[in-house]
Structures are given as structure tokens and as C-alpha cells.
Amino acid sequence: MNLSRKEMLRLIGTGAGAVALGSAAASPAAGAEARGGGDIVRDVAVIGGGAAGTYAAIRLRELGQSVVVVERNGRLGGHTQTYTDPATGGTLDIGVVVWHDQPLVRQWFERFDIPLQKASFSAGQTLYADYRTGREVPGYTPPNPGAALALYGEQLARFPYLEYGFELPDPVPADLLLPFGDFVRKHGLDEVVPTVVQFGQGLGDLLRQPTLYVMKNFGSDILRNLQTGFLSTSRRNNSELYEKALTELGDDVLLNSRVVSTDRDGGRDAAVRVDTPAGPRTIRARKVLVTIPPLLGNLDGFDLDGLERNLFGQFRNSAYYTGVLRNSGLPDNLSVRNVGLDTPFNTPQLPGVYVISPTGLPGLHNVKFGSPVALSDRAVQNEIRASVLRLGEAGTVPTMSPDFATFASHTPFELTVPAAAVRAGFYRRLGTLQGRNRTYYSGAAFHTHDSSLIWQFTETLLPRVAAS
Template sequence: MGLTRKDVLKLAGASAGAAAVGRLGLAGAGALPQPEAMAQASVLGSDSIITRDVAVIGGGATGTYAAIRLRDMGKSVAVIETADRLGGHTHTYTDPATGGKVDIGVIVWHELPIVRDWFARFDVPLEKASFDSPGMVSKYVDYRTGKEVTGYTPSDPSAALGAYAAQLAQYPYLEAGFDLPNPVPPDLLLPFGDFVKKYDLGAVVGTIFNFGQGLGDLLRQPTLYVFKNFGLDILRNLQVGFLTTARHNNSELYEKARAELGADALLRSRVVATDRDAAGYANILVQTPSGLKIIRAKKLVVTIPPKLDNLFGFDLDATEAGLFAQFGNSAYYTGLLRNTGIPDNMAVTNIGQGTAYNLPSLPGVYSISPSGIPGLHQVKYGSPYQLSETSVKADILAGVKRLRTAGTVDTRTPEFAVFSSHSPFELTVPTGAIKSGFYKKLGALQGRNRTFYTGAAFHTHDSSLLWQFTEALLPRIAA
């Protein structure tokens, strides 16, 4: 039975946090059950129905790449993105005083043909990234006390990186996804701290921790996830050099992709309900700034983190819901601070006093470092679990204050010029699930219920490698 217009308005206002997993009868408070929600298609006029070959859920790195490439392959697309921009973790701040730009999300990419071709398609020039900052002063501080860590100097990881690379070389398939053998190699299931001890790799821990920000509690993570994050191509790029944009505006790529997609990019929009059982296509009910729309698509490409509370409105079956329910996640936050009192050429890195490998305690600041714009400092913060933005900001400000209280740096009371949550970040499952074939079952979802998946949960938090993963999947999506 169809819904009244009053019902449609009620549906449009339903809380995005309410889970509406209709096939399982898991409709949350304030959400209409899935069948009733989709029955309103007869209420909406033809001008509210968008017919496309593929609907892409999420406009981050993988969603944008998938959408543009599918169009190149002759397919019509619609991208559904909750933010007011494309790019996801790629976030660029423009300083109103100087016009200078600072990337506070994705900073670099791999030196790979797919990366160069992708940027060249939008006429965005690339250059080798430089991590050298002449005149940089570094302080190594335990942010719990604000005091400098006595006797600390960064270790030389060179020899340990070679030994680490020898271990990675045993698992080349990790560079392409989660196609794990059965049984899963025992070393991949070890907590990384145990793996480090087993192979005497302590000198590389600090390097991996700093590079793999967002992994949460590094030493407790299964080695599998560390290898995925800090893999063979990362080691290669440490030698040949990473890429960044010559105009130092990493969001330019996504601005140009947005212009090309035009009305096919539905920004500030969210999925309200889906029906993937419709004959010949899937129906996706979407709340957009201009009202409710129905997207009729032959296939879906889901690029958002597949956690149940992030899949509001999806008609998940028992297999899908059972797998996605197992995901936990870490959290990662970035921003820019004004008026810190920290000199423009000073980086203050969080180092644990008396901790294993001097790793800082998390939740906590990774570092506060120069942005390249006078008066602005970058801040990076991580946690093994999700936190409110309010609590993260408060902890950052408290850490800056402790630097002054301890007499380490004469800081002031700063304010946030911009703050960005990149959470949920690393999606992981328990070791037992990995051992019992979780990732084989996850991979088997590709194509099920007209739906394909890409994004970090299916590979790793690395735009370059995700573009390769997505490119390999495109022939199946376009078939």
C-alpha cells in the first residue's frame, strides 16, 4: 500500500542514526520499515525519479574514481554523498588571511602510473613530495605531562626496514586486497607487538607508528592490518619518492571531478531506504536538498565504511548484516590551530616516557607541527575507538596548555581554524574472525544483491592502492 505525502515527509525527517534493515526487521526508532518506505515510489512524480546504470554510495577517493571511470566506460552514474564536497579524507583548508592552502587530510600519493594518469585526466600537475623542512626544530614531549622526554632520540630504522621488507615479501597478495589463503598464515594473526619481538624489529616501530597514523593501538593490532597499511609499495615509495600536487591543493582533483559530474553528484544527500529486489534494477530512496528522489540503478557501488550504523536505509540480508556487524574501528582527527604560541618552525611530537618503543598513549595527539602558513599549526590526533569531536578538541587544547605548565613551550590558548574527523577510520575484525575466513566471505559479497564494494574496508586506507583495487573491479561492475 502506498504512503501519503505526510508519510513521505515523516520519512524524510527520520534520524540518520536509525537502522532500517528491513529484511531483518531491524527498523530503528523513527524509521519506517523498509517495504513501507519503498512503497512511496508511487507518490513521487516522474521528475523525482533518476534512472542510472550505477549508483555510487559515497564520494570519497574511491567513489569519485569509480563514478568518473564508469562514465568513461559509457555508463551513466549518480553519486550520493552526505558532505557538501567530494574527496572524503582529502581535505584542504584555505587561509582567509593569506590565501595559502594546507592539506589536512590526504597528503601524498604513490608514484604509480594509475596515479599520474588520474591526475593528468584533470590537468592537475604532480611533483615529488618533500618532507625536509630547513630550520625545523623538533621537540619530543610526553603530552600526558607536557614535559620533554629525557634521553630520547629517534632510532635509525634502516636495518630493521630491510628485515621488515623480507617479512612482507612473503605475502605479496596483501598489496591487492584481502584475498587471504586458507589457513591464514599464523604470523599475520599475531598482535604486532608480538610479531616485532619475534623478528627483532623494534627499531622500525616508531616509523610505522608515525606513518600509519589512525591505526589505533599499533602493538595490539593483528599484524595483517599493519602489513596492509605499511606494505611493500610504501617501502618502494620511501625510496623513489611520493607524489603530491604541484599547486599544493590536493582537493583540486575532486573539485574538477565534481564539475565534470555536475548534477550526477548529489551532495548533502543520504540514503533513506533501498530495495535491491526490484525487477531489473535497484531502487534507492534519497533525501536531497531539493527533496526526496528515487534513483533506479542496475547496480550499486558502496564505498562508505560498511558498519551497520553507517548503512541506515539499506535492505541488508542476513549474510551482509552478519559480516558488517563484526567490524570495529579506530578513529583519526586532524585540524589547524591558531595562536598556539609554538614557533612557526617548531614541531612538538608526542613520545611516551617509559612506554614500549616510546609510543605515546592513545587517545592522544600524534603531533603539532608547522603548516607552512605563519600562525597556523597542524594537529593530528588518534584513538583506538570513536570519540566525540568535543572531547577530542578539549584534549588537544589541554595538551597545549600542559606544554606551558611544564615550561616546555610558552604556549597560549589556541583556537581551531578548522577541524576534521576522519572516523570511522581503520575497520578491523577480531583475530578469530580473520582465522575463520571472514575476508573470504566479505569478498564473496561482490555482485551480491546487485551491489559491489570498494573502499578502505576492502583493502587499506591508501587512495593510490584503492584506485588500483577499484580499477580491477570496474569490468565486473560495467558488465
């Protein structure tokens, strides 16, 4: 990796000194009055309470802004998902697992008194099987990525701006628009592919995605953390972060709520009408911060103008699923990773299982499944069951038809546009939306699917939101 830590922090503007997460900051929201007719009056309406929205809400309050978060689920956290085993009380993170070891992340967890430790990935035993047949791939062992990672790091260093949002040069370098498979062949990076695939779960057909998206996801700070170690929570309960944030935000979060309509055009404030379990409410806010996946179907009711509609209408999305299998018959310490027998670089054929892995809890395995397009939960569960059974039928390892202790779709996942759209300036135009129509944006679609990097991106955006 050619970027020094100092250079990287300067680039993203979030050096340790620049981030001062306080736990005792006064909450301006406590003084925010509800206007007549039950209106909720705030400085900022934050739409979505996942990684970006939760971080933004807490930090905006620290910056003296009053906020309200509109979250459609009954909890905060988005892709963070923790399963509690009723038999043992043990917890298991089956969504977000690890974070980058960087000052912002440490301070964020410290703020909520949640201890972190260096992440350790249980050794156990790993089989490499093609889940289409259930057979082990003869002679397959993952290549040692060491030298290839160094070469990949040299490539990354050509595009340092990938570490922050989508501020791409014009013209966008041709290499970033190549399908990643072609980029790998062009630069002799074959041996890096299995590692990139492991980190890029959920990104769809990785070899066909424009290199831009892969390099944003598997970027310089990931390389650094591969060397120095990622962080995980010591208590193996990542949802604790969001439970504590919810407690702190209190009435400033509207759970199980959805935006019915917005009016960002007239008057001094934007009006955001929301259906809540307690009935309809109107939020009057000077600014709106959108952190949900900005797909047209997910922005139903928003008063989108032509440019917003045009840009959001170009996004397509991949699909990602996770679950806990009970009684699969697989040994507790066994991982079975999907490897294509005859696919380029042995990448797993999608839609399909990425990996079934041990959980440390007896009789339970975590399964991860990906698809370039959304599938029904039932179709995914059926395919997972069939995949497990094929391992047994092929004689690879004895299996049984598993139950799902829990299962969740994390779809839509990665939002992308075709290379031609990137070349034509899609992200330059997307960037112009920041601050337009009283609206700001954060979240994975504006950076990449990585909580730590999204927090950094949000941290850099917030002073602008607060000042406007």
C-alpha cells in the same frame, strides 16, 4: 623489498598499459533519461564520493556506464581536506597529503590537469615529548630504520597478496594474526616501529591491531616510495582534484544527500531512495557500488540480508581527527611529536595527539589526534588544548591556549575485525559479497587507508562492475 615493480603490477593487475584514463570519453550519463516520477535511471548508483567513489564514478563513465553518486557531504573528497588561510590565502592539506608515485596516480592527476611534484617534508626542528606530561623524553631520538626496514620488507614479501584487497590464504598465516607488537618482538623489528606509527596514524592502538592491518597499511609499495619519493600536488591544494571531478560529473552527483532505503531484490533494477536538498528521489540502477564505511549504523535503510548484516556487524572502528591551531605559541618551524616515555617502543599513548607540526603559514600548526574509539569533537579539542598547555607548563616550550582555525573528525576511520574473526574466514566471506545482490564494494574497508592503493583496487574491480 623483494617484489619487483613488474611483479607487483602483475599482482594487482594494473600495469601502466592496463590503465587508460581518458579525459574526453563520451559521458553515457548525458543521455541517461529520467524516468517518470523523477526517477534517476543509471547503470550504477555509487554510494559515497570520497577517494573510491569519485574515482569509480569518473572511470565508470569512461567505461561506458552511466552513474550517479550519492554523497552525504556538501563536497566530494572524503578524507581529503584543504584549509584556506583567510589572512594569506595560502592553502594547506590537513587530510590526505601524499600519493604513491605510480602510473595510475600520475595519469589520474594529469587527467584533471593538476601538477604533481615529489613530496618534501619540511625539515624544521622536532621535539619529542610525552604529551601526557608535556615533558621532553630525555635522550630520545628516533632510531634509524634502514636495516629494520629491509628486515620488515623481507617479512612483507612472505605475504604478497596483501597488496590487493583481502584475498587471504586459508588458513590465514598465524603471523598475520599476531598483535603487531608481538610480531615486532618475534622478528626483531623494534626499530621500524616509529616509522610504521608515523604512517599508521588513525589505525588505533597499532601494537594491539592484528599484524594484517598494519602490513596492509605499511606495505611493499610504501617501502618502495620511501626510497623513491612520494607525490604531492604542486599547488598544495589536494581538494582541487575533487572540485574538478565534481564539475565534470555535474548533475551525476547528489551532494548533501543520504540513502533512505534500498530495494535490491525485486525487478530488473535496484531502487535506491535518497533524500536530497531538492526533495526525495528514487534512483533505479542495475548495480550499486558501495564505497562508504560499511558499518551497520552507516547503512541504515539498506535492505541488508543476513550475511551482509552479520559481516558488517562485526566491524569496529578507530577514530582520527585533524585540525589547524592558531596562536598556540609554538614557533612556526617547530614540530612536537608524541613519544611515550615508558610505553612499548615509545609509541604515543592514545587517545592522544600524534603530532603538532608546522604548516608553512605563519601562526598556524596542524594537529593530528588519534583514538582507538570514537570521542566527541569537544572532548578531542579539550584534550588537544590541554596537551599544548602541558608543553608550556612543563617548561618544554612556551605555549598559549590555541584556537581552532578548523577542526574535523575523520571518524569512523580504520575498520577492523578481531584476529579470531579473520582466522574464521571473515574476509573470505566478505569477498563473496562482491556482485551479490547487485552490489559491489570498494573503499578503505576493502583494502586499506591509502588513496593510491584504493584507486588501484577500484580500477581492478570496475571492469567486473561494468560487465555485470
